[in-house]
Amino acid sequence: MMPELGKYAFAVLSSYAVSLGLIGGLVALSVWRYARVKRALTAAEARLAKGKRA
Amino acid sequence: MSLWEYANPKKFTETTARVLPVVVPLAGACLLAGLIWGFFFTPEDYKQGSTVKILFLHVPAAMMAVNAWIMMLVASLVWIVRRHHVSALAAKAAAPVGMTFTLVALVTGALWGQPMWGTWWEWDPRLTSFLILFLFYLGYIALWQAVENPDTAADLTGVLCVVGSVFAVLSRYAVKFWNQGLHQDSTIMKVGEKDPLDPAYYWPLIFCLAGVVLMFVALVLLRTVTEIRLRRLAVIEAREKFE
Numbered sequence: 001m002m003p004e005l006g007k008y009a010f011a012v013l014s015s016y017a018v019s020l021g022l023i024g025g026l027v028a029l030s031v032w033r034y035a036r037v038k039r040a041l042t043a044a045e046a047r048l049a050k051g052k053r054a
Numbered sequence: 055m056s057l058w059e060y061a062n063p064k065k066f067t068e069t070t071a072r073v074l075p076v077v078v079p080l081a082g083a084c085l086l087a088g089l090i091w092g093f094f095f096t097p098e099d100y101k102q103g104s105t106v107k108i109l110f111l112h113v114p115a116a117m118m119a120v121n122a123w124i125m126m127l128v129a130s131l132v133w134i135v136r137r138h139h140v141s142a143l144a145a146k147a148a149a150p151v152g153m154t155f156t157l158v159a160l161v162t163g164a165l166w167g168q169p170m171w172g173t174w175w176e177w178d179p180r181l182t183s184f185l186i187l188f189l190f191y192l193g194y195i196a197l198w199q200a201v202e203n204p205d206t207a208a209d210l211t212g213v214l215c216v217v218g219s220v221f222a223v224l225s226r227y228a229v230k231f232w233n234q235g236l237h238q239d240s241t242i243m244k245v246g247e248k249d250p251l252d253p254a255y256y257w258p259l260i261f262c263l264a265g266v267v268l269m270f271v272a273l274v275l276l277r278t279v280t281e282i283r284l285r286r287l288a289v290i291e292a293r294e295k296f297e
Contacts, residue, residue, distance in 0.1 A: 001094070003093065003094055003104065003107075004104070005104040005107075006098075006103060006104055007103075007169075008103050008104045008105045008169055009104070011105050011108065011165045011166060011168065011169050012104050012105060012107050012108060014165055015107075015108045015111055015112070015161070015162045015165045015166065016093070016111065018158070018161050018162070018165070019111045019115065019158045019161070019162055022154050022157060022158055022161075023154065023158065023269075026150065026151065026154045026273070027269075027273065030273055030276055030277050030280070031276070033277075033280055034276050034277070034279065034280045037280050037283045037284055037287065038280075038283060040287055041283045041286060041287045041290075044287055044290040044291065044294075045290065047290075047294070048290055048293075048294075051294075051297070
């Protein structure tokens with residue numbers, strides 16, 4: 001299944017590893033930050049609504 | 055319906071919630087198809103051997119590095135002219151995405167260049183303009199972090215974005231402007247012409263390009279909504295401090 005990369009295996013495999021690592025890291029960080037901010041805003045809006053009712 | 059409706063943060067967030075479930079799977083499918091096809095099922099190039107497989111990462115990343123800056127330029131101009139906060143936040147949200155693609159293009163370029171050109175780096179017009187573009191991305195992100203007032207930060211980064219656009223354009227057309235250096239001109243549009251891209255590589259590359267564009271759209275939408283929510287959170291927290 002694995003293609004024969006010959007003497008260029010290091011260049012090809014490290015290109016894929018670095019690229020997928022960087023892009024995967026960016027995606028993971030963006031999703032994690034999105035979820036964290038959403039949770040924090042929901043909590044803050046709940047506090048705000050509670051304060052208005054009181 | 056007007057485009058300016060999306061300058062409303064609520065409308066933008068609602069639209070993003072509808073668009074993301076379509077764009078994310080499409081981006082994943084295109085990228086997966088393109089990369090698997092390109093890595094496993096394309097032949098070796100007669101000159102470049104198996105290093106031709108780097109094409110499917112390097113070219114889409116380089117394309118998005120430039121296009122992300124152009125998108126930031128348009129969003130910054132909308133902010134400067136019409137003062138729509140969402141557009142400034144979209145530009146801010148796109149910067150780390152563009153920077154990552156620029157870094158991917160630089161790293162894969164070096165890894166490809168070493169076996170083909172015999173050097174990791176050369177002060178070639180295209181390589182140098184890409185490095186400067188990467189530094190502009192770093193500066194742009196740093197400027198957003200350094201200025202406390204968000205409107206002032208949006209103004210200053212907007213101006214920086216206009217200045218940096220010179221290098222974004224140079225990055226794309228450097229090979230045409232200065233016909234020297236190691237980096238070749240694009241061959242994607244030359245199928246059937248002189249010195250073309252072999253058709254065996256064309257379709258997997260098109261899939262990768264489409265996947266990267268869709269992933270950029272998804273990430274920018276997600277990150278812009280995060281920035282909008284951060285603004286709202288800051289307002290609520292400031293109000294709580296005064297109560």
